[in-house]
Amino acid sequence: MKKHNFSPGPCILPQQVFEKTSKAVLDYNGIGLSVMEISHRSKEFIEIMENARTLALEHLGLENKGYKALFLQGGASMQFLMASYNLLEKKAAYLNTGTWSSKAVKEAKLFGEVIEVASSKDANFNYIPKDYTIPPDVDYFHCTSNNTIFGTQLKTLPQTDVPVVCDMSSDIFSRNLDFSKFGLIYAGAQKNMGPSGTTLVVIKEDILGKVSRSIPSMLDYKVHLDKDSMFNTPPVLAVYVSMLTLEWLKEKGGISAMEKINEAKAGLLYTEIDRNPLFKGFVAQKGDRSPMNATFNLTDESVKEKFDTMWKEAGINGLNGHRSVGGYRASMYNALPLESVQVLVDVMQEAERTA
Ligand code: PMP
Numbered sequence: 001m002k003k004h005n006f007s008p009g010p011c012i013l014p015q016q017v018f019e020k021t022s023k024a025v026l027d028y029n030g031i032g033l034s035v036m037e038i039s040h041r042s043k044e045f046i047e048i049m050e051n052a053r054t055l056a057l058e059h060l061g062l063e064n065k066g067y068k069a070l071f072l073q074g075g076a077s078m079q080f081l082m083a084s085y086n087l088l089e090k091k092a093a094y095l096n097t098g099t100w101s102s103k104a105v106k107e108a109k110l111f112g113e114v115i116e117v118a119s120s121k122d123a124n125f126n127y128i129p130k131d132y133t134i135p136p137d138v139d140y141f142h143c144t145s146n147n148t149i150f151g152t153q154l155k156t157l158p159q160t161d162v163p164v165v166c167d168m169s170s171d172i173f174s175r176n177l178d179f180s181k182f183g184l185i186y187a188g189a190q191k192n193m194g195p196s197g198t199t200l201v202v203i204k205e206d207i208l209g210k211v212s213r214s215i216p217s218m219l220d221y222k223v224h225l226d227k228d229s230m231f232n233t234p235p236v237l238a239v240y241v242s243m244l245t246l247e248w249l250k251e252k253g254g255i256s257a258m259e260k261i262n263e264a265k266a267g268l269l270y271t272e273i274d275r276n277p278l279f280k281g282f283v284a285q286k287g288d289r290s291p292m293n294a295t296f297n298l299t300d301e302s303v304k305e306k307f308d309t310m311w312k313e314a315g316i317n318g319l320n321g322h323r324s325v326g327g328y329r330a331s332m333y334n335a336l337p338l339e340s341v342q343v344l345v346d347v348m349q350e351a352e353r354t355a
Contacts (some may be wrong), residue, residue, distance in 0.1 A: 007318030179207030194242030
């Protein structure tokens with residue numbers, strides 16, 4: 001039986017995507033070949049790549065606005081350095097809201113001066129800093145829209161005229177934002193978009209070409225753009241599954257429809273966390289809570305063994321918190337149904353009754 005999958009990533013994808021993928025792995029569209037054994041230069045794969053790139057821009061409302069989408073390799077971690085390689089001439093501003101932001105800062109320092117405009121490290125990243133200013137003379141401002149490990153999310157973007165670079169790995173396609181406010185968006189596929197192995201990069205083309213250093217071809221956005229995301233062999237299966245997930249998102253009504261469902265799921269779980277005396281949310285201010293990753297702890301550690309047995313017996317997977325936070329983390333990505341959240345809430349209530 002299918003488990004209730006709260007894994008932080010790689011994570012749940014729509015069941016219909018798994019079904020379509022399993023067919024295409026054996027025989028893609030009845031051509032007598034697996035999607036994995038055709039050339040990436042074949043008309044079939046070029047169509048998959050173009051469809052995936054177009055759908056990504058369409059969902060973000062960025063078609064015909066000077067943006068292009070790429071499916072690259074190396075994970076979001078590669079983007080920590082690739083963004084700086086391509087954009088950092090003198091200095092850049094970074095908002096440090098967690099482990100992934102900190103890693104992005106570390107890579108950027110190899111390329112120029114980094115101004116950390118604010119950090120919530122002092123409180124183990126349990127809040128989003130609000131009062132900071134972005135110097136007007138930086139090459140770009142970098143932020144992480146959703147902090148997967150700590151369960152916080154940036155609700156509003158700061159006003160700035162410099163290009164905004166954003167790591168949206170764990171909340172892309174989950175909520176509406178004015179995506180045209182960003183110069184560069186990147187996201188590892190393995191949460192709301194597909195399997196691991198590819199990273200979506202959305203670039204406003206006019207922010208490129210401003211650094212004086214030479215950039216190795218594989219790390220140069222322009223090289224990948226000029227080759228329509230096919231400079232070298234792309235991760236064909238990961239791109240194909242991402243395309244199917246983006247098609248599924250379209251069938252479901254796109255980001256706006258998904259946002260409503262995500263709000264309902266998050267509302268259900270956070271209401272229980274706040275109501276149930278056995279649990280306590282990790283994030284300091286409710287307004288900073290992420291609908292994608294809900295982090296919480298037990299108020300009475302003596303019930304841990306029992307609670308852990310209960311949720312596992314209910315068919316729940318992937319609820320353990322990250323080692324740097326402890327406790328629990330319920331990741332509720334787009335493909336997770338509301339019913340799975342209800343199962344978790346039922347278990348939490350049962351744990352309270354029997355404590
Ligand atoms: N940024 C965020 C917000 C993440 O959650 C992760 C991990 N999934 C990463 C970056 C690193 O991604 P990757 O493992 O694809 O390099």
